[in-house]
Each structure stands twice: as structure tokens, then as C-alpha cells.
Amino acid sequence: MAENILELHDLKKHFPTTSGGLFSRRKGVVKAVDGVSLSIGVGETVGLVGESGCGKTTAGRTVMKLYEPTDGKIIFQGEDISHYSRKQMMPFRSQMQMIFQDPFASLNPRHTVGTIVGASYDIHGIKPAGGVENAVRDLLERVGLNPEHINRFPHEFSGGQRQRIGIARAIALRPKLIVADEPVSALDVSIQAQVVNLLDDLQQEFGLSYLFVAHDLSVVQHISDRVVVMYLGKVMESAPTESLFAKPRHPYTKALLSAVPIPDPRLERTRERILLQGDLPSPMNPPAGCVFNTRCWKVQDKCRSVVPEPVQIAPNHTLACHFPE
Numbered sequence: 075m076a077e078n079i080l081e082l083h084d085l086k087k088h089f090p091t092t093s094g095g096l097f098s099r100r101k102g103v104v105k106a107v108d109g110v111s112l113s114i115g116v117g118e119t120v121g122l123v124g125e126s127g128c129g130k131t132t133a134g135r136t137v138m139k140l141y142e143p144t145d146g147k148i149i150f151q152g153e154d155i156s157h158y159s160r161k162q163m164m165p166f167r168s169q170m171q172m173i174f175q176d177p178f179a180s181l182n183p184r185h186t187v188g189t190i191v192g193a194s195y196d197i198h199g200i201k202p203a204g205g206v207e208n209a210v211r212d213l214l215e216r217v218g219l220n221p222e223h224i225n226r227f228p229h230e231f232s233g234g235q236r237q238r239i240g241i242a243r244a245i246a247l248r249p250k251l252i253v254a255d256e257p258v259s260a261l262d263v264s265i266q267a268q269v270v271n272l273l274d275d276l277q278q279e280f281g282l283s284y285l286f287v288a289h290d291l292s293v294v295q296h297i298s299d300r301v302v303v304m305y306l307g308k309v310m311e312s313a314p315t316e317s318l319f320a321k322p323r324h325p326y327t328k329a330l331l332s333a334v335p336i337p338d339p340r341l342e343r344t345r346e347r348i349l350l351q352g353d354l355p356s357p358m359n360p361p362a363g364c365v366f367n368t369r370c371w372k373v374q375d376k377c378r379s380v381v382p383e384p385v386q387i388a389p390n391h392t393l394a395c396h397f398p399e
């Protein structure tokens with residue numbers, strides 16, 4: 075494979091907090107992302123999974139430089155953009171785009187589809203051959219919308235169609251990388267597959283790379299080449315999709331996968347579910363040692379004091395666990 079489109083090296087994003095009001099001196103820090111390393115090859119889809127609150131959105135937004143990273147590196151096409159200013163980021167803005175979970179909240183309700191999708195051209199001072207309107211009509215058609223609806227407003231579309239508008243906007247400038255943050259989570263299950271297939275088609279057509287954030291593992295299994303499993307700001311395991319699903323090594327991965335229904339009813343009846351005890355600990359005060367130790371059924375003394383470093387156990391397969399499966 076050619077050079078990676080994106081590499082994250084020990085990326086951290088901590089949010090400072092003051093608790094107890096304006097004059098409080100008690101300051102804390104939310105370790106939303108606390109050491110994430112991953113790479114995405116050209117044309118590859120990497121799924122980023124983990125339960126709600128584990129730092130997926132923060133990681134995605136930091137990659138887009140919507141947040142300034144606290145520590146670690148973001149390498150985009152070989153260039154270290156970790157601390158680039160707004161101005162330095164300008165040439166990269168068109169190459170990295172984001173698709174959001176809630177297609178309604180991310181579309182301005184007072185703007186027509188034409189304005190929304192065409193805005194990228196104005197912002198980047200790009201004049202598409204044949205004019206903006208033609209380019210937008212092409213994009214609408216490309217994402218499966220009727221180009222005649224260019225003057226309609228977001229509320230005139232269904233949820234799935236609105237997500238298609240978001241996708242049209244994202245691909246307008248022919249980006250290289252798309253960070254998709256739970257792009258189908260808010261959609262009806264019957265619509266999800268259509269949108270996922272559209273993303274698949276666009277990837278083939280434009281050689282796109284995706285960071286695909288989701289908590290629904292069946293969607294991730296379908297679309298991802300590799301999967302990165304996060305828990306409380308850290309990567310627990312990352313592996314090619316097939317081996318991760320066939321043979322999860324981290325107890326947390328195993329627990330996550332055990333919640334996915336098996337399509338075969340006979341196998342589904344014998345599926346062993348692992349229910350994690352307790353809640354996700356606060357990222358303001360993560361457990362010492364392995365962050366998963368408070369909920370792990372294999373926990374031993376070492377897990378409460380020694381942080382397990384990610385170790386490569388097979389090509390493309392890393393694992394951060396003292397007592398793997």
C-alpha cells in the first residue's frame with residue numbers, strides 16, 4: 075500500500091474543566107482522548123468503535139483540527155499538521171471533510187440544498203467548470219438525489235436524503251479523507267444500508283479514505299477494512315476487520331462483539347452475551363493501570379497498577395492487555 079493518508083501518534087485531547095462554579099480553584103481535566111495511535115491507508119476504511127463517551131467524536135474532531143490536540147501527532151499525507159494554525163490548515167481544509175451523525179442539525183434550515191452543497195466552492199474560492207449550479211446538480215445526482223430538488227430546503231427531505239445532502243457537501247471538493255461520525259446511527263435500519271452502500275460506491279469512484287466512527291458494530295463490520303476499538307480515550311485493540319470479529323483478543327472487544335446479534339437463528343440462540351458490570355468510569359478520573367480494569371472479568375492485581383502498552387501481536391494487529399483471550 076502507498077503512503078498512509080492519515081497517521082495518529084499517541085494523540086491526546088484533554089479538556090480543562092472547573093468544577094464548583096466561577097471562583098472554584100478545583101480544576102480538573104477530561105481526558106477525552108488519551109493516547110490514540112492509528113493509521114489509514116489510501117482508499118482504506120478504518121472503523122473507530124467503542125461505547126458512548128469513550129472519545130470517538132473528540133478523536134474525529136481533533137483529526138479535523140476542529141480541536142487543537144493536547145499532545146501527540148497528526149500526520150496527513152506525510153505532513154505533520156498537529157499544530158498548524160487556521161491559516162496553515164487552509165490548503166488541507168478541502169482535502170479532509172466531515173460527515174455528521176445528525177444530518178438535520180448540520181444543515182442550515184434556511185438555506186436551499188443548492189446553497190448548502192455549493193457553499194464549499196465559495197469558501198475555497200473554487201470555480202467548478204460549467205458553474206456552481208451544474209456542479210451541485212451533478213453532486214446531487216451522484217448521491218442519489220433528484221437534481222431538480224436543488225431549490226428545496228432541508229426539512230423537505232427524509233432523514234436518509236438529508237444525510238445524502240451532507241455527503242454531497244462533503245465530496246464537493248473531492249477530498250481525500252472523510253471523517254464520518256456515526257453517519258447512519260440516526261437513520262432507520264432500512265435506510266442505513268443504502269447510505270453505507272453509497273459511501274462504499276463513492277469510495278471506489280473517488281479513492282476516498284474513511285475514518286468511520288460508530289458504536290454499531292454490524293455497520294462497522296460491513297464497511298471497514300480495519301477496526302480500532304477505543305475505551306475511555308485509549309485504544310484497546312486494533313486489527314483487520316475479519317480477524318477482529320473472528321478472534322477478538324481484548325476482553326473489551328470480546329464484550330462489545332458479544333452484543334452483536336448473529337443473523338443465523340441457530341447460532342444466535344447459543345450466542346454468549348457478556349454484560350459489562352457498572353458504568354463507564356469518568357474520563358476526569360480514569361482508573362489507574364488498565365482503564366478497563368474496573369469492568370473486566372479477567373482483572374488481576376497487575377491490571378490495577380500497570381498500564382498495558384499497545385503491543386503488535388500480528389501484522390496490523392495491536393493489543394493493549396496483560397491477560398488477552
Ligand SMILES: Nc1ncnc2c1ncn2[C@@H]1O[C@H](COP(=O)(O)OP(=O)(O)O)[C@@H](O)[C@H]1O
Nearest residue numbers: 089104106125126127128129130131132133357
Ligand atoms: N468540549 C468538551 N468539553 C469537556 N468535555 C468534553 C467535551 N467534549 C467531549 N467531552 C467529554 O469527553 C468524553 C468523550 O466524549 P465524546 O468524544 O463525545 O465520546 P463519544 O463520541 O465516543 O461518545 C465524554 O466524557 C464527554 O463528556
Ligand SMILES: [Mg+2]
Nearest residue numbers: 130131132256
Ligand atoms: Mg460521538
